[in-house]
Amino acid sequence: MTLHARLVVTRPAFTLDLDLDVAAGEVVALLGPNGAGKTTALRALAGLVPLSEGEIVLDGHPMHTLAPEQRPIGMVFQDYLLFPHLSALDNVAFGPRCQGASKAEARRTAAALLERVGLADRAAARPRQLSGGQAQRVALARALAVRPDLLLLDEPLAALDAHTRLGVRSELRRHLADFGGATVLVTHDPLDAMVLADRLVVIEDGAIVQQGAPAEVARHPRTDYVARLVGLNLYRGLADGPRVKVGELLISTSERLEGAAFVAFPPAAVALYRSRPDGSPRNLWEARIDGIERHGDNVRVHLEGPVTAFADITPAALAELDLAPGQTIWASVKATETHAYPA
């Protein structure tokens, strides 16, 4: 049940072109900004969008020549698309019925699946009587009911409020772990991706820009988009031993590298000063404040200068420093707080 796919979808102002390999039991998250092509890729796997070029091979069998209803897939849609005229039980029984099961057999399968997702008592409810979290679980049960080799999830948690999301996410993680086939899920939420996926595939403008294990991607972002997702300041420069030259600025790092390299550091590692600090620590630059916003319990300061950076400080520090947009200040980062890796 390994998936190998090359997906090419050409549209007038957009081209999707990516290779995707998913092992049996593996959960791959397609992560990317809006319009990057993640949903198009998922729909192409399902056969809802025709491929312009490429192939989809599941366990050695080409699948791209099949109509959607003939593919061994199960799909969970963003707003679930539970059939409004059918009960939760009949929604889940729909797939087995289409696969030729008798009505009683299909309902037995459906009841077992609803039991598994903890909704045995809601079997008779119509979709509009279900809460968001319940509907999500019914949608998952419906997709699993066809016993797919490939499970596709389109923004499975996007329609839920933050509170419900927490519970549903961990539950979904459990069900995905139990699922033996390949799973591809699409999300724009890095937290969902990190929790649910074994591997992240980051897509921008229809192409893969980075992929790897969640921890690996989180530590070594390779694009501004990924850096923003994982909350790091990221720069591309030229390394020369313990220093990386980024534009005009020379950043000292703890690693020693040569050639093209990335430097990353968290916004909380940036210290701000109203006047040039004494003792001139390394990695010091003069910056202009471009904006100030709340960020969780802290305050995020947007800095313009030789490099663009975010600095996270406490509200108390903000008051003490009496910062305002437009001011010129000094920023510094300790070398030990930076992280350099080859580009």
Next chain:
Amino acid sequence: MSRRFPRWTVALPVALVLGLAGCGSAAPAGSAAATPAGGAERAKEVTVFAAASLTGAFTALGQHFEAAHPGTSVKFNFGSSATLAQQIAQGAPADVFAAASPATMKTVTDASLASSPTTFVRNKLQIAVPSDNPAKVDELKDLADPKVKVALCAEQVPCGAAAVKALGAAGLKVKPVTLEQDVKATLTKVELGEVDAALVYRTDVIASAGKVQGIAFPEADKAINDYPIAALAKAPAGELAQQFVGLVLSPQGRDVLTKAGFEAP
């Protein structure tokens, strides 16, 4: 929860519609086009309600009348005699009524809307068959053959009443496939070959200009239709209405009507 509207919001539209209805009684529908406005102009226009079978002949007579009375125009409303009689009874501003049966004229005279109608022509039934006469019909008793599809007018309209009378006189039982609402519809069924035969007026056979073939039969004499004409008592055109009736009754009028297939009374 219930919404309240001032009473006038209901009263206004009702008044509006009633107001329109009020105007309507002064100039009823169905003949609105024939309603003249001013008194001077009124004298220049004659509105004639005439049975549909008179369409050809009366249109020709209208042109004669307009030629003889320069500046005058004749407007026609052709239709089923019964419908026309009802329109007149409901106040339609007609000047002359020419009906296809004394019974329909009676509706108008009974309502004192006209007096002393004159029978001006008579019309006789004929058997109409498609030009190729597929059922080989050549006399009235052929219509009683169940294999022959026959269309008749409904008994409620004059041509239907005449057909019943003629068949009765011949002692025949005919089971038609349809009872049409007027003679033109009956004729159409023959023209299209949907039926093998129909009883229609001789004038209709002549008007069809060869599309159907007419067969005269002796029993038709037992069911002759008299056509009465009368100038209406409240004729807006006054004297002109009498003059039009005069033209219809004149030798010239008779000549035009005879050419159309009518017989002199």
Next chain:
Amino acid sequence: MGAATEHHRTAPARPPWVLLVPALAGLAFLVLPLAGLLVRAPWSTLPARLAEPYVLEALRLSLVTATIATAMSLLLGVPLAWLLARTDFPGRRLVRALVTVPLVLPPVVGGVALLLVLGRRGLVGQWLESAFGITLPFTTAGVVVAEAFVAMPFLVISVEGALRAADRRYEEAAATLGASRWTVFRRVTLPMVMPGVVAGAVLCWARALGEFGATITFAGNFPGTTRTMPLAVYLALETEPEAAIVLSLVLLAVSVVILASLRDRWVSAP
């Protein structure tokens, strides 16, 4: 606080005069002719008139033919609506325009057109008669054909509108669950557009019930086989306007009762 809530509750409910006045005028315009019929109805002789066998005969014929015509329209019209809404083929716009032809064609002309095609000497009718011995004109089947011809566009337009408005992603979801296109149509599309289908069928039925021109032209007029209520009304009008009023009231009462009961059960469902 209470006053504020009250204000909030009633303020948006008040319709503007500009809409209210013409709306009520429109209502009066539609309802007053009915009042006219009621006022002029011969109430004293009503029971006797209703008891006449030809009334029941015509009513039964009307109800039966209108219902069969609606069933026929459903059978042919729903797939046609699906074709128009869900497929793309060259000339689809033209086909859609052609579907509405019976709506604008004077029904009498429609009847003549049907005769030219399905009549005894018509293009298809000729063949039907020689091959199967079937003739449609002057038969009850002919009434059904004439009514369906005139009424089916109402159904097609209504169902096509419902199909276009329906969320097609549900059909995609069904496909990913292994449903063939026919299963998708039967188990997902059709149930979801059911209110539109019912509304269309109701319109279609009502139109078929009142059909006059095409019926009398194509099917003729004979008591028991082709004389439906509207034909009986028309003929009664020739000699006995009061009888025509009675017949119209019967037709009206029956259709109002049936439409109202259908509406409560089907059309108002969310």
